[in-house]
Amino acid sequence: MIVSDLFTLPAFVAYLALGAFYFVAFIVTYIWITPQREMALIREGNLAAAISLAGAAIGFVQPLASAIAHSVNPLDLALWGAVAWAVQLLTHFILRLTIRDLRQQIEADVRSVALFVAVVAACVGAINAAAMSY
Numbered sequence: 001m002i003v004s005d006l007f008t009l010p011a012f013v014a015y016l017a018l019g020a021f022y023f024v025a026f027i028v029t030y031i032w033i034t035p036q037r038e039m040a041l042i043r044e045g046n047l048a049a050a051i052s053l054a055g056a057a058i059g060f061v062q063p064l065a066s067a068i069a070h071s072v073n074p075l076d077l078a079l080w081g082a083v084a085w086a087v088q089l090l091t092h093f094i095l096r097l098t099i100r101d102l103r104q105q106i107e108a109d110v111r112s113v114a115l116f117v118a119v120v121a122a123c124v125g126a127i128n129a130a131a132m133s134y
Helices: 002-033 038-043 047-070 074-098 102-107 111-132
Strands: none
Touching: 002 047, 002 074, 038 047, 038 102, 047 074, 047 102, 047 111, 074 102, 074 111, 102 111
């Protein structure tokens, strides 16, 4: 029985590697597009920066995990991963338009704003993940 289970190991490695690549690439892209410097702020102890970045990461990983679970091959995963990426970045841009002084709020460590941003990102991610399952 164990030998037959090992036949799926190459697919597991491919999906895991692609998922890890997408996750790292998303975080790098998100940090690059935001006007504040999240990593520097986090190193300085700014909890708002950590909360907002964590919310974006969770909001991206939920649909990515759904894509991994429902994809028929790595190319399918790559396409749906790109959709998850685009939706989460679009969510960030909409939040920046909605909260006009978002950068200043994050830099000032206003945790209520960061929590709102994180929850919106996570909720959009959950909706995106559910939509991918059809």
